[in-house]
Amino acid sequence: MAGEKAHHERCEGHGHAHSPHSDVAAMIERARAFAAARKLPFTEMRARVLTVLAREQKPLTAYEITDRLSLPKKVQAVQVYRALDFLQEAGCVHRLASKASYFACDHEHHPGEAVVFMVCSHCGTVQEAPSDLVAQGLHGAAEHAGFKPAHPIVELEGECARCASNPL
């Protein structure tokens, strides 16, 4: 009884102005595969949360997601947090520490990789970019301090190309 939904919920036609995450279905599929690999159910709640994030281009807070899902029936924040935990482990969603919010990811990430989250302070969008240089820098700093690195968080606030060229 795991989410049969998610199929007819496509943000299709033309989508938003720019649709980097246009393929919601593919992201759902990725999450479903992760679940299957672990013999865990890919439930409707998980699909609904991922769908909301995949359609949006900006990060959403857990409570914003909760609001969007609260029709027709009220959903509790804790349910959203549970789904977010799963989706983060699945690598389909990231948390933006600087904003305490969450966004969908359509990249594959590899261990040891360092990914830069570029957050536009004007429009709120996030772009991800892996950087070998950053990864090396982190590794070097850690080595120099005798520090055993585990999980990096790299966020860069600034202004995206779109906002820079597009006066409001």
Added chain:
Amino acid sequence: MAGEKAHHERCEGHGHAHSPHSDVAAMIERARAFAAARKLPFTEMRARVLTVLAREQKPLTAYEITDRLSLPKKVQAVQVYRALDFLQEAGCVHRLASKASYFACDHEHHPGEAVVFMVCSHCGTVQEAPSDLVAQGLHGAAEHAGFKPAHPIVELEGECARCASNPL
């Protein structure tokens, strides 16, 4: 490298086991200089908050600071947040986004610099290390995306040298 001076500072309240960042008095002096440069008062509240953080080795949450300052008289969290805002602008305190907590800094930071916060997941201590490589990597990623970078956050969770060599 951070100063490893085993320096004993006098404590105006109760003493503390380990001796943290170099010198509380020097940090106070730095904050005072910043205030003077801007013709702003370096008030008692600001000094008290900075003193608490400078003595501690680990980041503290605003409410933990509030608790420590609430003797002999109860202090409100908002007062601590106000002081933290000032101290962050003065460059004497950083916020750790991944933990929503604050710690004292005894480095001078320069514009364009990228600083890595290495956070031990075992003992909670934070070490700072500037990294040119990380700065270059951030700059490169931004340039490639047409992104105008402003303020980076780089946090690395892991295990510090001390904890790695010191079994619980």
Added chain:
DNA sequence: ACGGTGGTGTAATACTATTACACTTCCCTG
């Protein structure tokens, strides 16, 4: 049928951060 693992729904609570307002202090200037 049974027991165990994992998800759901609900309520309550903990933790983090901000807004509002009345009052004060200090400094500048007229």
Added chain:
DNA sequence: CAGGGAAGTGTAATAGTATTACACCACCGT
């Protein structure tokens, strides 16, 4: 020396983010 304004304080209330607890249910392997 009065007046005004920028900045800080103390207090209360509130907004926003995240977790714990528990009863119940669904699925799976035995």
